[in-house]
Amino acid sequence: MIPLIDLSRQNKLLKKKLLRAVERVMDSQAYILGPDVDAFEQEFASYCATRYAVGVASGTDALFLTLKALGIGPGDEVIAPAFTFISTVLAIVYTGAKPVLVDVDPRTYTIDVPHIKTHITSRTKAILPVHLYGLPADMDAIVALAKKYDLLVVEDACQAHGARYKGKPVGSLGTAGCFSFYPSKNLGAYGDGGAVTTNSKRLSERIRQLRNIGQKVKNRHKFVGYNSRLDSLQAAVLRVKLPYLSSWVQKRREIAEAYNTLLRPAPVIVPHEPSGRTSSYHLYVIRVSDRDALGQYLRQHGVETGIHYPVPIHLQPAFRTLGYKKGDFPVSELCAWQVLSLPMFPELTKRDVKCVARAVVHYTQSSKNLLSD
Numbered sequence: 001m002i003p004l005i006d007l008s009r010q011n012k013l014l015k016k017k018l019l020r021a022v023e024r025v026m027d028s029q030a031y032i033l034g035p036d037v038d039a040f041e042q043e044f045a046s047y048c049a050t051r052y053a054v055g056v057a058s059g060t061d062a063l064f065l066t067l068k069a070l071g072i073g074p075g076d077e078v079i080a081p082a083f084t085f086i087s088t089v090l091a092i093v094y095t096g097a098k099p100v101l102v103d104v105d106p107r108t109y110t111i112d113v114p115h116i117k118t119h120i121t122s123r124t125k126a127i128l129p130v131h132l133y134g135l136p137a138d139m140d141a142i143v144a145l146a147k148k149y150d151l152l153v154v155e156d157a158c159q160a161h162g163a164r165y166k167g168k169p170v171g172s173l174g175t176a177g178c179f180s181f182y183p184s185k186n187l188g189a190y191g192d193g194g195a196v197t198t199n200s201k202r203l204s205e206r207i208r209q210l211r212n213i214g215q216k217v218k219n220r221h222k223f224v225g226y227n228s229r230l231d232s233l234q235a236a237v238l239r240v241k242l243p244y245l246s247s248w249v250q251k252r253r254e255i256a257e258a259y260n261t262l263l264r265p266a267p268v269i270v271p272h273e274p275s276g277r278t279s280s281y282h283l284y285v286i287r288v289s290d291r292d293a294l295g296q297y298l299r300q301h302g303v304e305t306g307i308h309y310p311v312p313i314h315l316q317p318a319f320r321t322l323g324y325k326k327g328d329f330p331v332s333e334l335c336a337w338q339v340l341s342l343p344m345f346p347e348l349t350k351r352d353v354k355c356v357a358r359a360v361v362h363y364t365q366s367s368k369n370l371l372s373d
Contacts, residue, residue, distance in 0.1 A: 002343050002352050004304045005184050009347035014240055021236040031232050033212065040235040041195070043242055044179075048171040050197040052204035055230030056211045059158040059180020062194035063091030063128075065228060066154050066176045069206040072097050072125050079119055080128040080156075081111040082313050082324075083332035087180075088130055088156050089313050099322065100124070101314055103329040107272040109285075109339075110137035112331070116145055126152035131160035131170050133308070134186070134252075134280035135273065139165045139173045146174075154178065158194075161186040162249035163280035171197040181238060186252070186282050187245050189234040251346040252281040255353055259284055259342065262357035266364040269338075283308055284344040288364065291340045297363045303356050306341040 011018070025036055037055050045053035056062050072078060074096035080088055082101040092099040100119050105112045109132050116127060127146055129137035139155075146153045153174030157163070160170045161179060171177025181193035196207050209216050214225025256279070260270050269287040273279050285308065288294050295305045312332040314324035326333065342356055 002303050002348075002356060004306045004341065004343050005345045006347065007183060007188070007345075010345075014244075017240045018237060021240050022233060025232050025236045028232075033229055034232040034235075036232045036235040036239060037230055040230075040239050040242070043239060044195055045197060047242060047245070048169045048177065048197045050172045050177070051199045052197065052201065054196045054198075054204050054207045054211065055235060056194045056196065056207070057228040057230065058192040059178060059182065059194040060087040060091060061211070061226070061228040062158070062178035062180070062196045063087065063154070063156060064094045065207050065210045065226065066178055066196050066203075067091055067095045067097070067126065067128075069203055069210055070126065070152055070154070070175065072152075075123060076125040077121060077123045078126045078128055079111075079116055079124060080313075081130050081132075081332070082329040083109060083309070083335050084130045084132060084156070084313060085158070085309060086313065086316060086318070087158070088128060089319065092128065097125070098123075099313075099319075101322070101324065101329065103331045104132075104335065105138075106331045106334070108135055108137075108274060108277075109133065109335055110135060111142070113138050113141040113145065116142070120145075120149050120151070124149070124151060126154055126175075128154050128156055129174075130156040130158075131163055133271070133285050134160050134163050134282035135271070136160065136163050136165040136170050136173075136277045136279070138274075138277075143174065158182075159185065159282040160280055161282070162245050164278040166276045172199070175200070176203060181234065186249060186280055187238060187241055190237050191231070191234055193230050193234040193238065195230070248346040249280045252344060253279070255344060255346075255348055256281045256284050258350070258353050259357060262354060263360060266357075266361040268360065268364055281344060283341045285339050285341050286360070287335065287338040288340060289338060291338050294360070294363055295340055298356070298359055301359045303359055304343060307339060308341050309339075310336055312336045 041053040076097040078092045083104045155177040157170040158180035176198040181189040211228040214221040
């Protein structure tokens with residue numbers, strides 16, 4: 001079976017360095033907000049070309065604490081795409097603000113910028129674009145719109161470590177950038193973890209206090225905060241992996257290019273990368289009308305696949321109270337019913353890629369339900 005993702009190969013490569021890093025933390029006994037967290041924050045900020053990075057407990061918390069630190073709360077509205085992982089919108093709901101959904105572009109699956117303007121009201125406080133699957137959203141247009149209407153821009157970069165927009169790292173393009181270090185991410189920890197990047201000293205300090213139960217000085221709680229600290233052990237693991245991130249992203253891009261070439265005979269829609277947007281290919285996602293049948297065929301032929309994501313936000317039972325219905329966001333719904341993630345990780349071999357592509361081509365050419373771009 002060719003897995004959707006296989007971390008064992010990466011673990012084997014880095015095992016000795018990782019064990020030394022873990023032992024260092026154990027010997028220091030600095031398990032919470034220790035020197036490894038401080039060092040990782042500096043190193044990750046440098047990687048993202050920002051002045052500050054703040055480690056938190058997860059990508060979800062990175063989004064939530066950023067919105068909270070920016071003063072977003074009840075009565076406010078935050079614009080977000082209808083096709084994304086649920087944490088994007090959960091973070092808005094946690095603040096008490098109202099998520100206002102917008103459909104996505106049919107080629108990039110990122111928020112459809114022309115639709116944003118029609119959803120801006122006097123209550124709108126921020127735009128939350130998602131760099132879905134590792135592809136940056138159209139940030140110039142989004143930032144220009146935000147400036148025109150005096151809005152904040154919080155990047156959901158949880159899937160986009162190493163992606164670039166016109167040469168600039170994601171996470172450095174808006175008011176703040178939010179990252180997840182879930183194990184399967186391009187830069188993954190050995191558990192949950194996240195970070196916020198920003199050039200604002202005031203915002204970074206506010207998030208540092210919010211993540212640490214509202215305190216800057218021990219036992220002096222300036223306001224109600226949260227227990228959302230990046231563990232020192234996770235920071236140590238991330239410090240070992242960070243120097244490899246650029247080469248891993250380059251490898252992912254090479255694999256994606258190989259897929260694109262090998263899948264040309266297949267009537268499927270492959271990822272689209274507009275000029276100026278450099279994807280980090282956290283996921284390699286195709287679209288096909290008979291998605292479930294293709295996925296079953298691939299599994300039967302030794303290829304694991306995934307679906308990211310099968311239910312758009314507005315049709316999630318948890319968000320019925322938002323008042324949306326089926327048909328409100330047709331592109332998001334179409335994507336949810338057609339997307340299929342193929343195996344993608346840096347250690348994937350050329351033979352594996354050829355095997356996956358060959359199986360997709362064989363199935364789609366013999367299928368009666370075909371999808372063409």
